[in-house]
Amino acid sequence: MTENKGNIEIKNVSKVYPNGTIGLKDINLDIKQGEFVMIVGLSGSGKSTLLRAINRLHDVTEGEILIDGQNITKATGDKLHKIRRSTAMIFQNYNLVKTSSVYRNVMSGRVGYYPAWKAALGLFTKEDQEMVKTNLSRVNLLDKYYVKARDLSGGQQQRVGIARALMQEPSVILADEPVSGLDPKTTKQVMNDLKKLNEEDGMTIVLNVHSIGLALKYSSRIVGLKDGRIIYDKPIEEVDKRDFKEIYREAGDDSHLDAGDDVEAD
Numbered sequence: 001m002t003e004n005k006g007n008i009e010i011k012n013v014s015k016v017y018p019n020g021t022i023g024l025k026d027i028n029l030d031i032k033q034g035e036f037v038m039i040v041g042l043s044g045s046g047k048s049t050l051l052r053a054i055n056r057l058h059d060v061t062e063g064e065i066l067i068d069g070q071n072i073t074k075a076t077g078d079k080l081h082k083i084r085r086s087t088a089m090i091f092q093n094y095n096l097v098k099t100s101s102v103y104r105n106v107m108s109g110r111v112g113y114y115p116a117w118k119a120a121l122g123l124f125t126k127e128d129q130e131m132v133k134t135n136l137s138r139v140n141l142l143d144k145y146y147v148k149a150r151d152l153s154g155g156q157q158q159r160v161g162i163a164r165a166l167m168q169e170p171s172v173i174l175a176d177e178p179v180s181g182l183d184p185k186t187t188k189q190v191m192n193d194l195k196k197l198n199e200e201d202g203m204t205i206v207l208n209v210h211s212i213g214l215a216l217k218y219s220s221r222i223v224g225l226k227d228g229r230i231i232y233d234k235p236i237e238e239v240d241k242r243d244f245k246e247i248y249r250e251a252g253d254d255s256h257l258d259a260g261d262d263v264e265a266d
């Protein structure tokens with residue numbers, strides 16, 4: 001387990017896109033090491049903007065975000081690079097190089113530890129090559145080592161994405177709708193992989209999801225967004241499914257409430 005790592009402090013954060021759209025409005029959120037936070041909300045409520053602000057794929061307009069006490073919103077150069085390394089991202093569309101092997105895709109998660117020229121020449125250490133195998137074993141895909149990413153199923157590609165994220169040795173995993181489009185069985189595998197990292201390695205997980213059912217099964221805390229604001233924030237023990245009926249029905253949409261009910265957590 002990583003010591004005292006994986007804490008996220010979001011203070012008074014707002015984000016206005018260049019075209020004037022408000023992405024986030026005065027967000028305050030304190031996430032502690034080892035939490036499994038699911039961000040829920042209707043389409044356009046700001047879930048992706050929030051995740052992308054945390055590792056600064058997006059700059060924020062106001063406020064600050066601290067990862068283990070280090071201000072990522074202000075950091076530049078080497079400092080930014082190091083803070084970013086500790087927050088790995090998993091994407092909805094997997095973001096793999098489809099024509100490259102599983103090995104190469106997973107190793108690409110390690111390039112932040114190498115000077116650009118060494119990474120370009122593929123001069124990776126023996127230890128890091130072993131690390132690829134270890135991480136592929138963790139997601140049960142070691143047998144796909146030489147296979148091209150395009151020849152894997154969606155769920156397998158997402159698990160390659162998880163192995164790639166692990167190569168960063170992150171303390172935080174940010175996952176932007178990692179299971180949308182996957183069938184219930186595959187969803188369960190991917191969610192269980194993330195749960196294992198959370199429970200066994202103490203990694204903080206922050207995950208965007210459309211399905212309240214999944215949030216109820218896997219999270220330790222649920223945060224609800226609406227129009228860029230936090231309108232809900234409770235530890236799982238205090239969550240009542242009826243809370244979401246109000247939030248979603250208010251917007252005339254209850255299609256997210258039961259999705260994920262056919263996925264059993266182990």
Ligand SMILES: Nc1ncnc2c1ncn2[C@@H]1O[C@H](COP(=O)(O)OP(=O)(O)OP(=O)(O)O)[C@@H](O)[C@H]1O
Nearest residue numbers: 017019021022023042043044045046047048049050
């Ligand atoms: N690049 C952008 N430029 C302008 N506005 C944007 C941009 N990206 C997102 N937005 C707007 O910011 C708001 C929040 O969008 P965001 O993608 O964070 O929502 P979301 O909750 O993740 O939605 P979804 O569930 O559909 O992915 C929306 O109004 C959206 O239209």
